[in-house]
Amino acid sequence: MFLECQNINFRYPNGSMDVFHDLSFQMKTPGFHALFGPSGVGKTSLARIIVGDFNDYSGVVRSEGMQNLLYSYNLERLPDWSSVGKHLEKITPPSLRDRKNELIASFDMAETMRLRFSQLSLGQQNRVNLIRYLLQDFHLLIMDESLANVDERTREKIILGIKDMFPDTYFLYISHNVIEVSKFCREILVFRNSLKAPQVITVNGQDHKLGQTVSKDKLEQTMLEIMHAS
Amino acid sequence: MNRHIKKISVFLFLFSICFSLSGIRVSEASETAVYRLKWLFNASVIGDIYADVHGHFKARGLDVTVKEGGPERDAIRELELGYAAFGVASADQVIRALAKGSPVVVIAQLFQINPLQWIYRSENLDVTRVEDLKGKVVGITFGGNDETIMRTLMAKAGLTEKDISVFSVRYDYTPFYQKRVDVWPVYRNSQAPILEKKLGDLGESVAYFNPAAHGVKFVANSVVTSKRMMEEQADVVKNFTSALLQGWEEALELENEEDVLKTLRQFDKDTPPDIMRKQLVITRSLIKPFKDTRIGMIDLEAWQQTEKIMLEQNQIPSPVAVEKVIRKPF
Amino acid sequence: MLHRRIYQFFIIYLLGLLVLFSVKYLLDLSDYVIPGLEDLAQTFRTVFLRYVSDVVDTISVAVIGQVISVFMAIVVGVLGRQTTWFGSFIKVAAYNVQAYPIVAIAPIIFILFGDGFLSRLLIAAMICYFPILLSVISIMSEPVHDIEHFYRVTGRMRWQLEVKIRAFENLNKLTTVISGSATLAMAGTIVAEFIAANAGIGYSIRIALYQSDLAKILTALFLIGITLSVYQGLLEIAGYLVKKGWASH
Numbered sequence: 001m002f003l004e005c006q007n008i009n010f011r012y013p014n015g016s017m018d019v020f021h022d023l024s025f026q027m028k029t030p031g032f033h034a035l036f037g038p039s040g041v042g043k044t045s046l047a048r049i050i051v052g053d054f055n056d057y058s059g060v061v062r063s064e065g066m067q068n069l070l071y072s073y074n075l076e077r078l079p080d081w082s083s084v085g086k087h088l089e090k091i092t093p094p095s096l097r098d099r100k101n102e103l104i105a106s107f108d109m110a111e112t113m114r115l116r117f118s119q120l121s122l123g124q125q126n127r128v129n130l131i132r133y134l135l136q137d138f139h140l141l142i143m144d145e146s147l148a149n150v151d152e153r154t155r156e157k158i159i160l161g162i163k164d165m166f167p168d169t170y171f172l173y174i175s176h177n178v179i180e181v182s183k184f185c186r187e188i189l190v191f192r193n194s195l196k197a198p199q200v201i202t203v204n205g206q207d208h209k210l211g212q213t214v215s216k217d218k219l220e221q222t223m224l225e226i227m228h229a230s
Numbered sequence: 231m232n233r234h235i236k237k238i239s240v241f242l243f244l245f246s247i248c249f250s251l252s253g254i255r256v257s258e259a260s261e262t263a264v265y266r267l268k269w270l271f272n273a274s275v276i277g278d279i280y281a282d283v284h285g286h287f288k289a290r291g292l293d294v295t296v297k298e299g300g301p302e303r304d305a306i307r308e309l310e311l312g313y314a315a316f317g318v319a320s321a322d323q324v325i326r327a328l329a330k331g332s333p334v335v336v337i338a339q340l341f342q343i344n345p346l347q348w349i350y351r352s353e354n355l356d357v358t359r360v361e362d363l364k365g366k367v368v369g370i371t372f373g374g375n376d377e378t379i380m381r382t383l384m385a386k387a388g389l390t391e392k393d394i395s396v397f398s399v400r401y402d403y404t405p406f407y408q409k410r411v412d413v414w415p416v417y418r419n420s421q422a423p424i425l426e427k428k429l430g431d432l433g434e435s436v437a438y439f440n441p442a443a444h445g446v447k448f449v450a451n452s453v454v455t456s457k458r459m460m461e462e463q464a465d466v467v468k469n470f471t472s473a474l475l476q477g478w479e480e481a482l483e484l485e486n487e488e489d490v491l492k493t494l495r496q497f498d499k500d501t502p503p504d505i506m507r508k509q510l511v512i513t514r515s516l517i518k519p520f521k522d523t524r525i526g527m528i529d530l531e532a533w534q535q536t537e538k539i540m541l542e543q544n545q546i547p548s549p550v551a552v553e554k555v556i557r558k559p560f
Numbered sequence: 561m562l563h564r565r566i567y568q569f570f571i572i573y574l575l576g577l578l579v580l581f582s583v584k585y586l587l588d589l590s591d592y593v594i595p596g597l598e599d600l601a602q603t604f605r606t607v608f609l610r611y612v613s614d615v616v617d618t619i620s621v622a623v624i625g626q627v628i629s630v631f632m633a634i635v636v637g638v639l640g641r642q643t644t645w646f647g648s649f650i651k652v653a654a655y656n657v658q659a660y661p662i663v664a665i666a667p668i669i670f671i672l673f674g675d676g677f678l679s680r681l682l683i684a685a686m687i688c689y690f691p692i693l694l695s696v697i698s699i700m701s702e703p704v705h706d707i708e709h710f711y712r713v714t715g716r717m718r719w720q721l722e723v724k725i726r727a728f729e730n731l732n733k734l735t736t737v738i739s740g741s742a743t744l745a746m747a748g749t750i751v752a753e754f755i756a757a758n759a760g761i762g763y764s765i766r767i768a769l770y771q772s773d774l775a776k777i778l779t780a781l782f783l784i785g786i787t788l789s790v791y792q793g794l795l796e797i798a799g800y801l802v803k804k805g806w807a808s809h
Contacts, residue, residue, distance in 0.1 A: 051713070070713055077706045081728055081806050091716065129710075136714050304772055310593045326772055330591035330599070373767025400756045404671055545771070 001065035001139065003027040003050070003170060008059035010045060019045050020057070023199045025189055027170065031207065032163050034173045034181040037191025037230060043174045047071050047142040050172070066139035066170065073144035076129045078117040084128045085113030092135045099165070103131045106161040108154060122149035127158070134162065140170040147175075159184045160210045182222040183208050190229040201229040261292055261466060263315035265474075266308050267299040268451055271497035273509035274345065274419050276490060277517070277525070278318075281477020283493050290469035306334050309456040316459075316470055321449030321536045321552075322375055328550040333457035336552075337471050338526035338559045339533075340478070341450040343442055343516045346376055348413040349425055352437035355412060360387035360444050366412040369399040376415040379441050379448050382539045386445060413439060419516055423508035447532035448539060460557065471559050475526045482514045482525070526559045561800070562793035569789040573782055580778075595775035603775035604782075611764060611776075615783045618753065618760040619791060621677065622745040625684030629692055629745070630738055632685075637696025638723055651697055658690035662751055670756045680752045680760065687748030688741035695737040699730040728806065735799025739792050746788050 008023040019042040027033055035043040048054045050061055051071040063069060078087050092100045104110050107127045112120055120128065130146045147155045162171065163184070175181055181188050185205035192199055203225045208214045267275050278296055281287060287294040297314070299305065305317025306327045318340070319327075327334050348369070350357060357363060360383045370377045376399075384390070397411045403425060406414040416422045418438065426436050441448065453474065459467055481490050491506060498506065518525055530553055537552045584594040591599050640650035666683055673679040700723065707725050711717040727734065753762025761780050768776035 072710070075706050076709055078710075079707055079725055079728060081724075091710075091714070132710065301769075307593045307772075310589055311587075323772060327590070327592040330595070332590040332592035371770075372763075373770035398758045400670070402667060402671065402756075 004062040006060040010057035031186040032171045034185040034188045041191040068138040069140040070138045071142045072133045074148045142172040144174045164210045266305040266314040266317040268318040269299045277478025277481040280481035286473035329546040336556045338453040339528045344450040345418040348439040349416045350413040357439045367395040369411045369414040371399045419512040449532045449536045478525045565789040565793040614761040621680045622749040626745040629685045629689035633692035633696045641700035683752035684745045684749040688744040704729045739795040
């Protein structure tokens with residue numbers, strides 16, 4: 001199971017500039033990876049090319065051994081006609097009931113299950129949205145700023161929880177937080193200006209896991225590498 | 231602050247309405263005048279058109295604009311509001327207006343015979359007496375003149391609503407064509423020739439039931455002006471009346487017929503020529519039924535009867551003494 | 561909600577009367593042009609009961625017409641929501657038919673259906689159907705991406721769910737359109753009655769116009785206005801209850 005993009009060229013319909021020019025990268029091992037870069041460099045576009053939402057590109061996307069690729073983003077909403085608890089219940093396959101409860105607990109969301117989506121804070125909304133994706137059958141989940149508005153401690157708890165629960169699954173985490181991606185991600189795809197070649201550089205992160213400690217020096221080293229790359 | 235602005239705008243709105251209305255009144259004082267007809271341009275207003283086209287108003291120093299009427303127009307209201315100086319109104323309109331204190335004055339009576347009559351197929355019906363309507367389906371426009379006239383006729387003949395079947399009349403004649411209704415109210419000089427032709431094409435002949443022949447004289451269109459015009463501009467009224475009646479006299483002269491039809495065609499482009507000719511002939515018989523009839527003459531007795539009928543049918547709460555507002559044109 | 565609509569109507573009506581009476585007294589117009597207060601009160605007393613029953617008759621037709629319209633508009637709007645040939649055909653047809661003046665179409669309807677209940681109902685339905693249809697189509701053809709995305713990518717989206725999401729997200733717009741279309745249904749019924757029917761307040765207005773009786777017309781306008789305000793207020797309450805009920809599943 002691996003993900004590979006080869007010589008991707010893409011520009012928006014009616015756009016005058018290429019978003020991607022001969023963009024290539026590989027991700028050969030499952031785990032928590034990241035797409036990192038400033039706004040507007042094409043992180044979301046690449047995500048949507050990977051899951052097959054955009055077809056108007058040239059080049060090759062290979063997702064060997066992956067059938068279900070999902071893309072989730074932080075503005076998604078759940079319908080307000082019933083409580084988030086009921087919504088989660090409805091979209092959870094019977095085999096994953098326990099996992100649902102586990103996720104709710106590890107995301108600190110038990111208290112909110114009786115509420116409607118609009119009654120939640122922005123951070124809670126993003127968490128509940130992420131939970132429902134994690135309850136689907138997938139091999140790759142792209143999380144586009146899915147933990148925006150969630151406080152740092154909870155975010156850490158959630159990411160470590162996900163990594164622990166899904167050790168053999170691919171995650172692509174889109175974030176602007178350099179410390180976070182350096183600390184938790186295995187491979188970090190750093191986006192550069194479209195005029196630079198190569199357009200993305202892969203930096204190895206610290207891939208911090210539950211029960212481990214992170215060396216401050218190594219973390220700083222990764223962060224420096226990311227800065228240099230971009 | 232906001233309250234003040236609101237108050238000022240309400241005041242300005244009212245002021246502008248009053249100003250615009252009073253502004254029109256000023257124009258009434260000059261010798262330009264609007265003459266509001268009761269209905270659209272067709273043969274039944276030929277004299278009004280003829281007087282205008284042939285310059286009879288101008289010859290008397292008047293600048294008259296003849297305006298079409300219609301279902302939503304009410305000449306008497308326009309007189310009072312100053313939108314018009316002269317107008318055409320039916321007698322029931324005049325009497326209703328008088329009952330409500332309107333300062334309207336009648337200066338000529340155009341129709342000597344009311345054009346509102348009932349058409350029926352003559353092969354299976356012969357209405358020589360009102361009683362002949364017994365058991366028949368009679369078309370009536372509820373709220374219209376024909377309702378008032380028919381009720382009077384029935385009362386005179388001792389008939390009640392149980393004796394006939396009333397059919398509520400609308401703009402389209404389908405129920406009459408389909409023979410669902412036996413007698414149907416029409417204006418003799420406008421709709422009747424059209425209906426007659428259509429039925430004639432189907433081999434059917436028609437006849438008319440004329441209320442006047444059964445003692446009910448309900449006055450139709452007359453020329454009206456305001457009391458103020460009578461008092462302040464008597465000369466204008468006099469000149470207008472004589473120009474108008476001259477127009478009517480000439481329009482109904484037999485030898486002028488071709489010229490009259492030519493004039494009429496400029497205004498009424500929809501009526502086929504043969505129908506228009508018939509309409510003109512019938513209009514002549516209603517406005518000048520006899521050789522010696524002077525066009526415009528007032529049939530005072532008919533006016534009084536009209537008032538009496540309306541009083542009896544509770545259309546006015548008390549007598550209005552209509553004769554007091556009638557000024558004989560000669 | 562309801563009482564606000566009613567007192568707002570009272571204010572509008574009284575302001576209208578105030579303008580009329582101001583003009584009447586400032587220009588010294590007779591009761592024939594603008595009826596006096598006494599005349600109006602007298603007429604009000606005389607025709608009130610009859611006109612109330614006429615207005616009830618009219619509003620019944622309008623309500624049935626509106627219900628039919630709403631039902632049909634939802635069915636056709638849901639069918640025509642997709643960007644297919646059929647969808648665009650429905651939109652074009654709705655825009656076109658809406659542009660036709662009802663007074664021009666009415667005679668054809670009366671010839672086909674006579675001057676009874678059915679014609680009034682059809683005209684009322686026609687007048688309020690197309691605006692509702694256009695709103696329903698516009699609501700139903702506009703995806704709510706932020707909600708629909710999950711159901712789409714996880715293969716859970718069914719047409720029923722799509723309709724449910726779009727209707728729920730636009731419930732305010734829908735209830736506003738439906739309550740606004742009540743005015744159209746009422747206006748349609750009145751026009752129909754005015755042109756050809758044998759019953760209803762439109763028919764009574766026509767008779768009053770024959771008799772140049774503005775006092776009767778003002779009475780009719782008052783009753784139409786108050787009935788419509790109550791009806792619209794009730795529709796708003798119904799919309800609010802639907803939303804509340806839907807949200808408390």
